[in-house]
Amino acid sequence: MFFTYLRRELRRRRKAALVVASGLALGIALVIVVNSVSSGMNQAQDKVLQSLYGLGTDMTVTKAAEAPKSGETGRPRFEFGAKDDGxxxxxxxxxxxxxxxxxxxxxxxxxxxxxxxxxxxxxxxxxxxxxxxFKRGQFKQGQSGGATRQGGPGGSGGQPQGQxxxxxxxxxxxxxxxxxxxxxxxxxxxxxxxxxxxxxxxxxxxxxxxxxxxxxxxxxxxxxxxxxxxxxxxxxxxxxxxxxxxxxxxxxxxxxxxxxxxxxxxxxxxxxxxxxxxxxSQQISAVKATxxxxxxGTTVTTSADLADTVSGSLSTASDLAANVGKWLSIAVLVAAFLVAGLLTSSAVSRRVREFGTLKALGWKSGRVTRQVVGEAVVNGLVGGALGIAVGLAGAYAVTAISPTLTAELGSGAGGGARGGGMAMGGPGMRQSAGKTLDIALSAPVSATTITLAVGLAVAGGLIAGAFGGWRASRLRPADALRRVE
Amino acid sequence: MYQLRGVTKQYRRGKDTVDALAGVDLTIGDGDRLVIQGPTGGGKSTLLQMLGGLDRPTAGSIELDGVDLAKLPEARLTKFRAESIGFVFQSFNLIPTLNAQENVETALVPLGLKAADRRERAAQALNSVGLGERLGHLPSEMSGGQQQRVAIARALVKNPKVLLADEPTGNLDESMRDEIMDVLETMWKELGLTFIMVTHDSSIARRAPRLVTIRKGRITITENSKAV
Known part of the structure; x- marks a missing residue:
């Protein structure tokens, strides 16, 4: 009876069910895309950091920066001995x-x-x-002299006329x-x-x-x-x-x-x-401090410190995904949950006589509530399935397009970059100050993301069901029947 | 047997308190057939809901076979409704998405019967009200009279002690009204249950052996020697 009733009700109210499912689908799809893009950003950053650090390195230890001693310029000096011309x-x-x-x-x-x-x-x-x-210059005597002599240091005396x-x-x-x-x-x-x-x-x-x-x-x-x-x-x-x-x-x-x-x-x-x-890997901060x-006299630079020095479009996009994307997903999800809850609650209001009748027939409040929650959870799961499909398509599209992001290493990362990790982090770091790397963005969808999406779908259904179920459980049969007579 | 003593039901309407029932004393024997009549807002439906355990009185007691329904915990009251009371409503109150057989089955769900038993008993109940050929029809595919027959089958499928009907012919035309009344009276006679009905219709009221008229929450009882 539970499933028959549930199936028939969802079929009867398929438009409302579709609205609820679509709202949840939008939120879940956003979560998947934002999560996968964030994951892609992290992978891109990891690639950038790997190119500096190598695999498996959690941190580097370098000598703390010192102010240059007086008289030291820090610039290379080249000396050449005198050699023959050319x-x-x-x-x-x-x-x-x-x-x-x-x-x-x-x-x-x-x-x-x-x-x-x-x-x-x-x-x-x-x-x-x-x-x-080096090539020595040629001394050309003026027209009066006639002769040509080699110039340069140590030239012969006299008063040569020329240039x-x-x-x-x-x-x-x-x-x-x-x-x-x-x-x-x-x-x-x-x-x-x-x-x-x-x-x-x-x-x-x-x-x-x-x-x-x-x-x-x-x-x-x-x-x-x-x-x-x-x-x-x-x-x-x-x-x-x-x-x-x-x-x-x-x-x-x-x-x-x-x-x-x-x-x-x-x-x-x-x-x-x-x-x-x-x-x-969870104790890196503690190890750094130790x-x-x-x-x-040492400076310890972790991957996180180094990540802070990455700028350019990769950094901007990563920030966007981490901040705007995350909050947008949360806002859409909360809105979808609320809309789903209100629509479910509203559906219960329209079915007051139905639930009142069932209670009059001896249905316990719990059974009526389960029916409402069951319908909402199925709505949530349909929304979840739609959301996962749309989210996967979105992630696939990002991967297929593979927008190129530029990571600028070290430059524009503030004082911490030069004083901390980048300047002394190791080979490539000094050279990489101001260096740019192009990374193709992908949006890998992990099993965790899919699990999260399914969890959100169920949660959305349960939240919507809680709204409706709460209303249904509070219905007293006499009131329910009286209100519609 | 029902034994009502000093049953009072008060409602708040704004700042005022309205007495829907004002100290009703009434005894209804097993197998009795009783009609409740009265003007709109007089307390007919309220009394019926008290008898069916759908509502509790503000004061007084409603005993059925020695058990005071007014004091039963909610879970036991629900169980009581599931096992002992059959309801028939004016608007049929069928679940629109379920077919006739499934609608009748809803009354058996709280009894914990297996699905196959439920289906079989529902089919038998629908046969007994002449709808054996309409098991798979949705309410929207049936006439008002047929829908009320489904509702009657739903009320009787669990073999209740009491059948409570609230204006069961209120939404039907005259021919349908007689048809439904015939079904109800036949069932009452065959099953030997207590049958209490609220109606506005004087012609129906005259068919009952006992008539309770309720005005402003107070009742007067009339015995009808000319009952059909």
């Missing part, structure tokens, strides 16, 4: 990224902190290679990044954001070997071949692998063993960054 001259300048280093022993100290599962140190370098030639023509300098500046990897612990750190697609990665026995892995884009640009050599500050390294980043840009152009990087930079037993994996408290 002869190519070059100078490699290897700089520690951020000019701030920590002692290698910091890695062990960090590893000893509570809540730290693993840690590894790395040294980020920026190499600037300046190469080119220096030509000469000058032509130099190329080639800047690239090098990351010193701890070959004994390659499961953590920036190199994990790339896959070695050609050749191989480092062996643990190559702690101080002159071998290198190149980023695929850099290798292509510089025409580096596997098995060939690459020169850094005059030192030749054998190219043993080509790494392709999983997404975005690579963390560095070249990867070398940590000891080699330290030697190149003259930074023995120094590192720029400690990459940390926490034992519990490290900062116990290891003085």
């Amino acid at each position: 002869e190519e001259q070059s100078s490699d300048r290897v700089m520690v990224q951020g000019f701030q280093t920590l002692a290698s022993s910091t890695v062990a100290k960090v590893a000893g902190q509570k809540g730290v599962a693993d840690s590894v140190g790395g040294l980020s370098l920026q190499v600037m290679k300046v190469s080119g030639e 220096v023509e030509g000469g000058g300098a032509s130099f190329d500046v080639n800047s690239y990044s090098v990351y010193g990897t701890d070959v004994a612990k390659q499961g953590l750190g920036p190199l994990t954001s790339s896959k070695v697609t050609k050749g191989r990665t480092f062996k643990t026995s190559e702690a101080d070997a002159k071998v290198a892995v190149a980023d695929t884009s850099y290798a292509k640009e510089k025409k580096l071949a596997l098995g060939g050599t690459v020169k850094i500050k005059g030192v030749k390294y054998k190219l043993i692998g080509i790494a392709t980043p999983d997404s975005g840009d690579a963390a560095a152009n070249l990867y070398v063993p940590l000891k080699q990087a330290q030697t190149l930079a003259g930074a023995k037993n120094k590192i720029t960054t400690v990459y940390v994996k926490a034992t519990d 490290i900062q408290k116990n290891i003085s």
Whole structure:
């Protein structure tokens, strides 16, 4: 009887049922789309962060920023010795990224902190290679002199009449990044954001070997071949692998063993960054606080801190999804629940005689209420099914269109970005200040989202049913019959 | 047997208190047939609702077989209605979305019968009122007289002790009225139940052996020796 009655009533009031279901469907579809787009935003941000951090890194430890000492400009300086005219001259300048280093022993100290599962140190370098030639100018004597003499410093005495023509300098500046990897612990750190697609990665026995892995884009640009050599500050390294980043840009152009990087930079037993994996991803804030408290002079940057430094359309869209989208969904859902409740309550008012009669026949209030709630829940489930269909279509459309979002790393992120994570976070971070990454947005729908949608549908039905059921349960048969006689 | 003592029912109407029933004393024996008459607003329907356990008196007692309905808890009063009282209403009060058989079944739902038993008994009840061919028809597909027959079948399908009818012919034309009255009187005779009916119709009232007239909440009882 319950289902027969329910089915017939819903069929009779299908227009009202459709209105209720459509309202709920709209709210649920919005929740699905907003949730899936938010999830897509998070994935996009994760991709951006992964390109900086590598997989599995929960936070980085770097040296706290210090004010530059007087007399230090912090700018690279190149010196060239005098050479013959037209002869190519070059100078490699290897700089520690951020000019701030920590002692290698910091890695062990960090590893000893509570809540730290693993840690590894790395040294980020920026190499600037300046190469080119000076050309002396030619002294041209005035018409009275007739002869031509070389000008420039140290010219012969006398009072030559004429002028220096030509000469000058032509130099190329080639800047690239090098990351010193701890070959004994390659499961953590920036190199994990790339896959070695050609050749191989480092062996643990190559702690101080002159071998290198190149980023695929850099290798292509510089025409580096596997098995060939690459020169850094005059030192030749054998190219043993080509790494392709999983997404975005690579963390560095070249990867070398940590000891080699330290030697190149003259930074023995120094590192720029400690990459940390926490034992519990829910306790990252606590671990951060512990490290900062116990290891003085360090700055700990978590993924969340780093996420704050992402700006551009990705950040804007993420904020929109998180704020406007969330509140819009909630507003639509609340409105849909209210409308469903009021329509159900109104339907009960129109069926006063029906329910009064059933109570007169001996139906308990609970049975009448169950009937009303049952109808409302079915309405909710129909709305849920419609909402899930529309929501999935919306999410599919977003994924199909794949709008490109731009993530600007580090720039415009306020003081925290430069002072905190970005400037010292590791390879790629300094270089990424102001760098933009294009990420295609997708809208993945998870099982959790579908479960949430079903839960909302049932909740919507129950709320609507509660409105109507409450009214129905309060009906006294005599009043119900009297009101319609 | 019904035993009503000092039954009073007061309603608030704005600031005023209206006495729908003012100290009604009445005894109705098992198997009696009684008609309640009176002007509109005189308290007829209120008295019928008290007898059917649909409402409680403000004061007094309504005993049926020694049980005071006025003091029964709500759950027991509901059970009492489900088992002992059959109602027939002026507007039939059928559920519009359920067919004739399902409408009759609604009276058996509170008794906890199995679906198959419910269907069988509902079909028998409809057969007994001459609607055996109309089991699957919706109320909207039937005439007023047929709808009232369905309502009568619904009232009687559970074999109640008491049949209460509130203006059962009020919405019917003359031929239908006689048809319905014939059905009701036949059922009363065959089943031996107590039959109490409210009506405005004097011609129907004259057919009853006992007439209760109610004005301003007070009753007068007339025995009718010329009852049909």
